[in-house]
Amino acid sequence: MSKGAITQPSLFAAWRAMIVRDLTLAMRRRADVLTTLFFFIIVVSLFPLGVSPEMAVLREIAPGVIWVAALLASMLSLGRLFSDDYQDGTLEQMLLLPQPLSVLVLAKVLAHWLVSGVPLVLLSPLLGMQLGLDGDAIILMMLTLLLGTPVLSLIGSVGAALTLGVRGGGVLVSLLVLPLYIPVLIFGTGAVDAATSGMEFEGHLSLLGAFFVLAALLTPLATAAALRISVE
Amino acid sequence: MAFKNSIAWYYFSSPKNFYPMAGRLIPWFWALSITLLVVGLYMGFFVAPTDYKQGESYRIIFIHVPAAWMSMLIYLVMAGYAIIGLAWKLRMAEMMASALAPTGAMFTFLALWTGAFWGKPTWGTYWVWDARLTSELILLFLYIGYISLQSAIDDPRRAARASALLAIVGVINLPVIYWSVTWWNTLHQGASVSPGMEPKMASDMLTAMMVMTFAFWTYTIAVVLMRVRRTVLERENQTSWVKALVGAPKEKSSEGEKQ
Numbered sequence: 001m002s003k004g005a006i007t008q009p010s011l012f013a014a015w016r017a018m019i020v021r022d023l024t025l026a027m028r029r030r031a032d033v034l035t036t037l038f039f040f041i042i043v044v045s046l047f048p049l050g051v052s053p054e055m056a057v058l059r060e061i062a063p064g065v066i067w068v069a070a071l072l073a074s075m076l077s078l079g080r081l082f083s084d085d086y087q088d089g090t091l092e093q094m095l096l097l098p099q100p101l102s103v104l105v106l107a108k109v110l111a112h113w114l115v116s117g118v119p120l121v122l123l124s125p126l127l128g129m130q131l132g133l134d135g136d137a138i139i140l141m142m143l144t145l146l147l148g149t150p151v152l153s154l155i156g157s158v159g160a161a162l163t164l165g166v167r168g169g170g171v172l173v174s175l176l177v178l179p180l181y182i183p184v185l186i187f188g189t190g191a192v193d194a195a196t197s198g199m200e201f202e203g204h205l206s207l208l209g210a211f212f213v214l215a216a217l218l219t220p221l222a223t224a225a226a227l228r229i230s231v232e
Numbered sequence: 233m234a235f236k237n238s239i240a241w242y243y244f245s246s247p248k249n250f251y252p253m254a255g256r257l258i259p260w261f262w263a264l265s266i267t268l269l270v271v272g273l274y275m276g277f278f279v280a281p282t283d284y285k286q287g288e289s290y291r292i293i294f295i296h297v298p299a300a301w302m303s304m305l306i307y308l309v310m311a312g313y314a315i316i317g318l319a320w321k322l323r324m325a326e327m328m329a330s331a332l333a334p335t336g337a338m339f340t341f342l343a344l345w346t347g348a349f350w351g352k353p354t355w356g357t358y359w360v361w362d363a364r365l366t367s368e369l370i371l372l373f374l375y376i377g378y379i380s381l382q383s384a385i386d387d388p389r390r391a392a393r394a395s396a397l398l399a400i401v402g403v404i405n406l407p408v409i410y411w412s413v414t415w416w417n418t419l420h421q422g423a424s425v426s427p428g429m430e431p432k433m434a435s436d437m438l439t440a441m442m443v444m445t446f447a448f449w450t451y452t453i454a455v456v457l458m459r460v461r462r463t464v465l466e467r468e469n470q471t472s473w474v475k476a477l478v479g480a481p482k483e484k485s486s487e488g489e490k491q
Contacts, residue, residue: 158397158398158401162381162394162397162398163381163384166381166384166385167384167386168384169384172380172381172384175373175376175377175380175381176377176381176398178373179370179373179374179377179402179409180401180402180405180409182370182409182412182413183405183408183409183412186412186413186415186416187412190416211408218404222397222400222401225318225397226394226397229390229393229394229397230390230394232390
């Protein structure tokens with residue numbers, strides 16, 4: 001410290017600063033967040049119109065519909081994750097920081113999930129009721145979404161980083177990311193299906209938790225590498 | 233010994249040395265592939281006995297199963313080259329990875345297509361959400377994602393590295409996807425017939441299948457080497473050896489007139 005011309009913030013301070021910054025930016029552009037949410041609601045509302053208004057049918061497909069809509073909504077919001085920072089040059093400065101990039105990426109993804117994933121979780125009971133799910137199933141679905149949406153954000157961050165500044169990046173990211181979302185979709189809907197048919201569902205939740213832990217460990221590294229490739 | 237070996241690898245990891253070697257190998261692999269293909273198809277369609285349950289329609293597995301094997305093998309090899317390319321920044325490995333992708337996608341598609349043709353007489357429908365078919369479909373999506381990412385990025389160097397990273401992410405996810413799809417399948421429907429994989433398969437059938445696999449394998453090598461040679465010329469067109477090879481001054485002026 002005695003040399004002290006430049007003090008380096010600790011890793012945790014940088015991490016927190018990154019989250020606060022991203023949340024502040026998101027709060028200044030609430031419309032973006034709301035667009036994704038309304039997209040989620042609209043997609044789910046299309047199914048009774050397209051399939052059948054019969055509650056028995058809707059109850060059957062409800063977990064799948066809500067999960068697929070959540071998948072699409074979370075994928076649509078990926079564009080915001082890095083592209084603004086990429087365009088105004090902030091991202092380059094982030095790559096130059098002394099803190100490890102993967103840790104900062106984790107902070108950005110967490111902020112992104114708080115803004116785009118948590119609202120989906122909070123809104124899902126309303127849509128669950130619309131589709132005729134009962135109370136227990138709704139709570140379980142919220143739980144699966146709570147465990148699953150962070151995984152979506154984490155996996156999505158790799159796709160978002162790879163497609164930075166690429167022609168047609170928005171559509172391209174869906175090709176890259178949606179196949180990788182499939183396990184989360186299977187176990188997210190599987191838990192609710194199992195519970196409604198009176199089977200064990202703890203295994204599904206444990207697996208979603210395992211996916212979350214693995215994704216939180218591995219994807220920040222991949223995203224950091226992808227950012228370096230994209231910005232280079 | 234090991235030292236000598238490593239020298240040879242480094243020698244051929246240079247595009248300049250790889251290009252003529254690939255050119256010499258291609259005819260051999262073509263010849264091998266066509267021979268094996270003829271032998272394999274003959275054995276599959278004329279020598280192998282008729283299946284007592286499925287009749288003649290089972291014979292499509294001589295194309296279906298090797299294609300499905302190749303589709304998975306090629307993804308693994310592609311990811312292997314991707315890792316080598318990213319870790320050691322070897323241009324040749326990057327080019328090999330991207331040259332493998334279209335052939336892999338083709339075999340995946342072929343496996344799906346023949347699977348549908350096999351399914352019609354056996355299951356009564358062209359498509360069933362069977363675990364194998366579904367995971368093969370997802371594999372096709374992964375290939376398509378890889379190819380589209382690569383073609384969307386203009387800078388070849390960045391395109392190669394970005395898609396290499398995607399291939400690595402994909403290959404880590406592949407077992408998870410395969411396993412969850414299998415699990416999902418057992419939950420939603422009973423065990424389905426799996427294509428001709430009875431434990432005591434007639435030895436003629438197995439031989440024909442192995443011959444076809446090697447035919448596809450050598451075909452893949454031949455096609456990939458041809459594709460990689462073209463990529464080498466494109467990406468190394470600034471180097472003196474490529475200019476000397478294609479007779480640069482003349483080519484360049486005609487290129488200039490075209491543009």
